Structures are given as structure tokens and as C-alpha cells.
Amino acid sequence: TKEQFITQFKKRLSEKYAMGVEDASPTELYNTLGSLMHSAYSSDRHHTWRQYLLNKQKQAYYFSIEFLPGKLMASNLLNMDWLETVEEGLAELGIDLADLTEVEQDMALGNGGLGRLASCFMDSIASCGLPGNGNGIRYEYGLFKQKFIDGHQVELPDDWLSTGNVWEVRKDSKAVDVCFYGQVHLEEDANGKLKPVYKNQQVLRAVPYDTGMIGYKNNIVNNMRLWSVEIPNSEESKYRSLEERRTIEDLTAVLYPDDSNAKGQMTRLAQEYFFVSAGIQSIVRYYHTLKEPIHRIHEYVAIHINDTHPALCIPEFMRIMLDEEGMSWEEAWAVTLKVMSYTNHTIMAEAMEKWPIDMLKQLLPRIYQIIEEIDRRFVEETELKVHDRSIIDRTRIINHNQVHMAHLAIIGSHSINGVAKLHSELLKTVVLHDFYSLYPARFNNKTNGIAERRWLQLANRPLSSVLDKTIGTSWRDNPEDLQQLLNYQDDQKVLNALAAAKRQNKENLAALIKKTQDITVSPDAIFDVQIKRLHAYKRQLLNLMHIIKCYQDIKNNPDSEFYPRVFIFGAKAAPSYAYAKTIIKCINETANLVNNDPDVKDRLKIVFLENYNVSLAEVIIPAADVSEQISLASKEASGTSNMKLMLNGAVTIATLDGANIEIRDAVGEENINIFGITEQEVYDYYESNTYSAVSYFEKDPVIRRVLEAFIDGTIPNIQSEGREVFDSLIRYNDEFFVLRDFESYVKAQEKITECYKDKRKWQKISLINIANAGVFSADETVKRYADDIWQIEPVTEYSSKKG
Ligand code: OX2
Numbered sequence: 001t002k003e004q005f006i007t008q009f010k011k012r013l014s015e016k017y018a019m020g021v022e023d024a025s026p027t028e029l030y031n032t033l034g035s036l037m038h039s040a041y042s043s044d045r046h047h048t049w050r051q052y053l054l055n056k057q058k059q060a061y062y063f064s065i066e067f068l069p070g071k072l073m074a075s076n077l078l079n080m081d082w083l084e085t086v087e088e089g090l091a092e093l094g095i096d097l098a099d100l101t102e103v104e105q106d107m108a109l110g111n112g113g114l115g116r117l118a119s120c121f122m123d124s125i126a127s128c129g130l131p132g133n134g135n136g137i138r139y140e141y142g143l144f145k146q147k148f149i150d151g152h153q154v155e156l157p158d159d160w161l162s163t164g165n166v167w168e169v170r171k172d173s174k175a176v177d178v179c180f181y182g183q184v185h186l187e188e189d190a191n192g193k194l195k196p197v198y199k200n201q202q203v204l205r206a207v208p209y210d211t212g213m214i215g216y217k218n219n220i221v222n223n224m225r226l227w228s229v230e231i232p233n234s235e236e237s238k239y240r241s242l243e244e245r246r247t248i249e250d251l252t253a254v255l256y257p258d259d260s261n262a263k264g265q266m267t268r269l270a271q272e273y274f275f276v277s278a279g280i281q282s283i284v285r286y287y288h289t290l291k292e293p294i295h296r297i298h299e300y301v302a303i304h305i306n307d308t309h310p311a312l313c314i315p316e317f318m319r320i321m322l323d324e325e326g327m328s329w330e331e332a333w334a335v336t337l338k339v340m341s342y343t344n345h346t347i348m349a350e351a352m353e354k355w356p357i358d359m360l361k362q363l364l365p366r367i368y369q370i371i372e373e374i375d376r377r378f379v380e381e382t383e384l385k386v387h388d389r390s391i392i393d394r395t396r397i398i399n400h401n402q403v404h405m406a407h408l409a410i411i412g413s414h415s416i417n418g419v420a421k422l423h424s425e426l427l428k429t430v431v432l433h434d435f436y437s438l439y440p441a442r443f444n445n446k447t448n449g450i451a452e453r454r455w456l457q458l459a460n461r462p463l464s465s466v467l468d469k470t471i472g473t474s475w476r477d478n479p480e481d482l483q484q485l486l487n488y489q490d491d492q493k494v495l496n497a498l499a500a501a502k503r504q505n506k507e508n509l510a511a512l513i514k515k516t517q518d519i520t521v522s523p524d525a526i527f528d529v530q531i532k533r534l535h536a537y538k539r540q541l542l543n544l545m546h547i548i549k550c551y552q553d554i555k556n557n558p559d560s561e562f563y564p565r566v567f568i569f570g571a572k573a574a575p576s577y578a579y580a581k582t583i584i585k586c587i588n589e590t591a592n593l594v595n596n597d598p599d600v601k602d603r604l605k606i607v608f609l610e611n612y613n614v615s616l617a618e619v620i621i622p623a624a625d626v627s628e629q630i631s632l633a634s635k636e637a638s639g640t641s642n643m644k645l646m647l648n649g650a651v652t653i654a655t656l657d658g659a660n661i662e663i664r665d666a667v668g669e670e671n672i673n674i675f676g677i678t679e680q681e682v683y684d685y686y687e688s689n690t691y692s693a694v695s696y697f698e699k700d701p702v703i704r705r706v707l708e709a710f711i712d713g714t715i716p717n718i719q720s721e722g723r724e725v726f727d728s729l730i731r732y733n734d735e736f737f738v739l740r741d742f743e744s745y746v747k748a749q750e751k752i753t754e755c756y757k758d759k760r761k762w763q764k765i766s767l768i769n770i771a772n773a774g775v776f777s778a779d780e781t782v783k784r785y786a787d788d789i790w791q792i793e794p795v796t797e798y799s800s801k802k803g
Pocket residue numbers: 112113114117259307345346351419448636637638639640658
């Protein structure tokens with residue numbers, strides 16, 4: 001109860017800081033509340049773990065090199081069913097919960113969609129009562145903090161642990177050793193079995209930090225285990241100087257902020273092996289406590305490989321089965337296949353990880369031997385199956401002096417899934433077609449989903465309360481119940497209430513924009529939002545070109561009617577991705593020009609919010625009117641901001657790409673604005689090689705005028721950047737067909753403006769989007785993973801399923 005909470009809170013504050021509420025800082029209050037929560041859910045966590053153990057329940061382990069949880073306090077309170085009590089209790093003490101969550105560090109151990117998906121899954125797995133855990137790296141520094149200086153992106157370190165982390169627990173007793181480098185050869189042991197003998201290995205200690213993943217009002221608390229490197233006591237004498245120690249500690253120091261190019265080299269490869277080896281060792285150690293025979297491990301353990309970064313799970317698991325458990329190759333391979341499954345998140349060729357053979361051999365000699373043997377057997381087996389030998393060259397793991405991680409992941413997993421229908425189709429028919437012909441049964445689709453609790457219940461309180469009043473509260477447990485809102489699509493009272501909620505969120509965002517960027521925007525304008533990593537294929541440039549066109553229209557005819565719009569961007573560029581940084585600079589300079597031009601009369605505003613992250617997304621998304629999902633068809637595997645924006649009543653403007661297609665299917669053609677060429681047309685262009693960007697420049701005066709603005713001084717301070725953009729389109733023939741889609745994009749944007757003017761129509765479309773967003777709940781997605789891929793079942797109290 002509220003009274004109990006107040007007593008406990010004061011007591012804890014006094015124990016921890018010897019302070020009363022009046023003297024404590026927000027950080028001290030935050031830590032007090034965090035520690036109180038932690039003590040409270042720890043017993044559930046222990047109980048959950050005991051139940052899994054007693055039931056010998058099969059558990060899934062989600063291996064991901066990125067997790068992007070954002071802040072945890074509010075969502076933990078919600079899931080613990082403490083939120084209201086705590087808010088009221090704190091209020092009585094004169095404390096606003098928002099002031100406490102304000103000081104929480106945003107946990108950003110990921111780049112974007114891939115890491116955020118992992119965290120949405122963690123929430124949903126626990127909330128569905130499923131036995132599933134995360135396994136990753138505890139980076140000392142998360143994704144860089146972005147600043148703009150003269151319109152350029154500057155990266156600052158994200159020292160997120162400097163103020164402590166109330167959610168994690170260091171588990172010294174669960175540390176394991178991970179070995180690198182050295183030499184290895186095989187020797188026969190007494191039983192005539194080949195065993196590896198190592199020389200000169202580097203031994204490092206992997207120490208786990210566990211964070212409870214709290215289920216929604218179900219008392220289930222799963223675990224996200226993140227590993228940190230240390231020098232083992234036995235090795236202390238080897239690392240005398242500070243520099244030597246530092247090179248070791250570097251292993252888990254930084255998240256490689258590059259999710260598009262395979263870079264970072266040796267440290268990145270070492271990171272991949274580090275968390276994979278530590279994770280698998282700890283799983284096998286746990287398995288032994290069940291006292292079941294090792295060849296049945298697949299009945300108790302499922303390991304998921306989230307994109308290729310953890311693909312070394314396959315040879316590492318083989319290594320342990322062969323070298324430590326004494327299995328034959330055939331036995332080991334049979335269980336490995338049954339344990340492993342793999343998700344592909346992109347078809348972008350440059351994101352397909354490949355490692356030079358020499359590097360792998362040097363860093364992980366035994367693992368390399370095992371990969372070689374997997375490859376050799378794959379070739380041998382496949383030769384018997386196919387007529388056309390060229391398929392082997394295209395699918396084998398080791399080729400052209402490189403190790404293909406996706407090939408390893410596919411060959412060693414029983415399930416391979418894409419993340420949206422179109423994406424999974426393209427994997428089968430184009431990108432992984434050869435593999436599909438070899439292993440058709442392994443391929444399946446699992447369309448992404450989002451943690452709707454975080455993205456609606458927590459992020460959008462005004463809308464949540466309208467929903468409660470209109471359709472009751474069942475949608476909070478069962479997002480599909482949002483469908484009931486469809487009964488109110490012509491109810492003006494409900495539409496007005498939804499519009500008022502949106503208004504409140506827009507005012508909130510406008511205040512944030514004023515505070516952080518000192519730009520005044522009117523909540524009467526259309527809030528048009530594009531938030532995602534900056535990448536050429538996502539085509540922030542197409543958005544910018546449209547903005548420049550609007551600006552030029554106003555300049556040419558200052559008194560003409562122009563419906564006010566605020567274009568809002570949030571995006572980080574990989575530090576080494578020069579072109580993406582160029583686009584940021586161009587957007588920022590255009591913003592400078594447009595926002596300060598008196599002719600514009602505030603009808604057009606551009607806001608590029610600094611340091612886009614999960615917490616900022618939670619403020620932007622509820623305030624959005626328009627959701628920009630404008631990647632070139634075929635390139636965005638799924639997208640997940642598209643789902644979050646839809647859930648919050650934004651109307652989508654989209655290409656037929658990724659999950660946009662499924663959003664269209666859910667809301668109907670009339671309630672989404674589709675434009676642009678299809679994936680088939682994209683492939684036709686590739687095939688015929690007939691795309692000519694310059695012809696659009698020559699024949700379309702609007703395109704010409706917009707592009708000239710990049711190089712003729714119209715937009716100040718972008719001499720080199722403007723030229724670079726111009727050249728990318730005209731000299732290098734516009735890799736992502738921006739000019740091809742420009743005209744239809746502009747038309748779709750004009751339609752949006754017309755529609756927005758018809759308030760009632762707009763509100764109805766917005767309502768239809770909210771009502772149909774339930775299908776994108778990550779709860780449903782993880783249930784499909786649980787049933788089809790992992791074969792895990794929800795906890796049943798004291799079930800004695802396996803004796
Ligand atoms: C992203 C994809 O680009 C995005 O389309 C998808 O929604 C998300 O993963 C979650 O599946 N790195 N990030 C991604 O893929 C890779 C590789």
C-alpha cells in the first residue's frame with residue numbers, strides 16, 4: 001500500500017544515506033527507490049529461477065551483441081504493478097517520480113533496431129512467463145553521445161556507469177575463463193580419442209552482471225546476463241604496466257557503433273567470442289546441475305543467434321561438446337543443430353560479416369579448426385546433393401580467405417528467420433536462395449514486434465487514459481483489444497479526446513524542443529517525424545529534398561497558402577560513415593536557413609534533435625502526426641519505429657518495404673500513404689541496368705531546382721557537403737533511387753496535407769491506426785519464437801513435467 005511504501009522508502013533512504021527526504025538529491029532518491037525495488041523483486045527472481053530448475057524447464061538464451069533497454073525504472077515499476085502506488089506515495093512526500101527517472105542513465109548498449117528489438121523481446125519473454133534469458137556484453141561505454149557543433153555530428157563518450165547501476169548484480173561466483181591466441185594441436189588420449197593440447201594461451205576472466213527482466217504483473221523475473229572482462233588472479237603477473245592492463249580491459253570497453261560496416265577488427269572479433277564462450281560455458285555448467293545426459297541438452301536448452309555477431313556459438317558449442325564432453329563429431333553436430341537458431345536482420349551486403357582467415361586462426365586457433373571441419377563436411381555432404389557445383393562456392397563457410405559468418409550461422413542452425421514477411425521472402429528467393437534450395441524447411445518468418453507497454457502505457461499516458469475511458473483497460477494486458485476502438489471511429493467525442501491527447505503530447509515535445517534546441521514550434525503544425533539510424537538506404541535525403549522543395553515554393557510565392565509543418569529528425573550516424581555525417585550537416589544547415597527566414601513566417605520548421613536515444617523516442621513518438629518510413633523498397637528488413645509510431649496514432653507515409661507492408665495490410669490502403677517503386681521494380685532496375693538518375697535531373701525542373709540548392713549557395717555552409725550529395729545522386733547514379741521516388745513522394749506528402757486539413761478524416765485515420773497496432777505486440781512475436789523455434793513453454797507452478 002501507499003503507506004507501507006512511504007515507510008519503507010523513508011527507512012531505506014535513512015539506512016542508505018542517513019538522510020531525510022528534504023535533504024536528498026534526485027539521484028539519492030532515485031537510488032533509494034531503485035534499491036527498494038531491487039530488494040522487492042529479488043525474491044521473485046529467485047523463485048522464478050528455482051521453478052525453472054525444479055521443473056527442469058527448457059530455457060531459451062538470446063545471444064545478442066547489443067541490448068538497448070533505455071531507462072528501466074518506470075517500466076520495472078509498471079511491470080511490478082507498483083507504478084501508481086509509488087507515484088502517489090512519492091507525491092505525498094513532495095517528490096515527482098519524473099524527477100527521479102530524469103536522472104537515470106539511458107542504458108544504450110546497442111545501435112538501433114536490432115538492439116532495441118532484443119530488449120523488447122526480453123520484456124515480452126518475461127511478460128509471457130516464458131523461460132528466456134539474454135546474454136551479451138556489459139560495455140563500459142554505451143553508444144556515443146551525439147552533439148552538433150557547427151551542424152556537424154561530434155561523438156562524446158557515454159560513461160553510463162559513472163553514477164552506478166542499481167539494476168545489476170555482479171556474480172563473482174559465476175565467472176568463467178575465456179581463452180584466446182596461442183597454439184593448439186591434437187593428441188590422442190588414453191582412450192584413443194583426439195584431445196586438443198594448448199600452448200601460450202591468453203586466459204581472461206569473464207564476470208557476469210545480471211539484470212532482472214521483470215514480467216508484466218506475473219511475478220516472473222528472468223535474467224539478462226552481461227559479461228565484463230577482467231584479468232584473472234593467476235595471470236596478474238603477466239600484465240604489469242597500465243597499458244598492458246588497459247589493452248585487456250578494452251575488450252569490453254566500447255560498443256562498436258558501426259552497424260553497417262564490418263569494422264573494428266580484432267577487438268570486435270574478440271568481443272564476439274568473449275560473450276559467446278562465456279555464455280555457453282555458463283549454460284553448460286547449469287545444465288550439468290540438472291543431472292541429465294549431455295546428448296539430451298537440446299531438450300533443455302535453445303540458443304538464439306541474433307544476427308551473425310554471435311555465430312561463433314556454433315563452433316564454441318561444438319568445441320565444448322567435443323573437447324570437454326567427449327562426444328563424437330556426429331553426436332556433437334546433431335545436438336548443436338537442434339540447439340541453435342538464427343535471425344537475419346538485413347540484406348545489405350556490407351553488413352554481411354566476413355572475417356579474414358588469418359585473424360580467426362590467430363585469435364581462436366581451436367575454433368578455427370572446428371570451423372574448417374564444419375566447412376569440409378558441408379562441402380562433402382553438399383557435393384552428393386547438388387548437380388551444379390557452383391552452389392558450393394557460393395554457400396561454403398570458408399572461401400576467398402574469409403570466413404562467412406552468415407553461412408556458418410545457417411549451416412549450423414535448425415531455424416533461420418527473417419524479421420518481416422517481405423524480408424523473409426527475399427531471403428528465400430534472392431539473398432539466401434542457394435541455402436533455401438539446400439534447407440527449405442529451416443526458413444521461416446517472424447515479423448518483429450514492440451513492447452507495447454513501454455511504447456504506449458508508459459510513453460503515452462494521455463492516450464492511455466483516453467483508451468481506458470473508451471474501451472476499458474483490457475488492452476493493457478491484451479493489445480489486440482485495441483481493436484475495440486474501431487467502434488468509435490465516427491464518435492466525435494472520442495475523436496476529440498484522442499486529438500486532445502495528441503495535442504498534449506505535442507505541447508510536451510514543443511517544450512522539449514524549446515528547452516534543448518531553442519527552437520519555437522507550434523503544436524498547430526503537422527509534426528512530421530523521421531527517427532532512425534542515419535543511413536543512405538533509409539533515405540533521410542529524400543525527406544530533406546522534399547523540405548527544400550517546400551521552402552522553395554514558399555520563397556517563390558511567399559503569400560501562397562502553406563499548411564504549417566515541423567519536420568523532426570532524430571538520428572545518429574556511425575562515426576566512420578562519412579556520407580551519413582554529410583547528410584546530418586546538410587539537414588542542420590537547411591534548418592538554420594529555413595528556421596530563420598522571415599519569408600517562411602514559421603510555416604516550416606526543421607528540428608534535428610541531438611542524441612536520439614530510447615528516452616528521447618519516448619517523447620517524440622507520442623507527439624508525431626506523420627511517420628516517415630521511406631527506405632528504398634527491399635532494403636529495410638522490418639523497421640520497428642513504424643510500429644511504435646502507428647500505435648501512437650501517427651499516420652504513415654511509406655514505401656512498400658519491411659513491415660510497412662504488414663502495417664498497410666492491417667489498416668487498409670486508405671489509412672496509409674504508400675508511394676514509390678516496389679521491390680520488384682528495384683530488382684528489375686538492377687537486372688536491366690537502366691536506371692539513369694541524370695535523366696530525372698534533366699527532365700524534372702523541380703528535382704533540378706532542389707538539387708541545385710545543394711551546390712549554388714542557396715543553403716549556406718555546405719560547400720563540400722552539398723557537392724558530395726549532388727555527386728552521389730548525379731555522378732554516382734543515385735544508389736538508392738531517391739530521384740526515381742521523389743515525384744511520388746511529393747504527391748503523397750501533398751495528400752497528407754490535404755487530409756490533415758480535414759480534421760475529422762485525419763482523426764479517424766489516426767484512430768484506425770491505433771486500433772490495429774495490437775498485432776505488432778512483441779508478446780505475440782516471442783510466442784511464435786517460443787512455439788516454432790525454441791520449443792519452450794510458459795512456467796507452470798511446480799509442474800513436474802520432466803520428473
Ligand atoms: C535492423 C534492421 O535494419 C531493421 O530493419 C530491423 O527492424 C531491426 O534490425 C530489427 O530486426 N542491424 N540493425 C538491423 O539489422 C542489423 C544488421
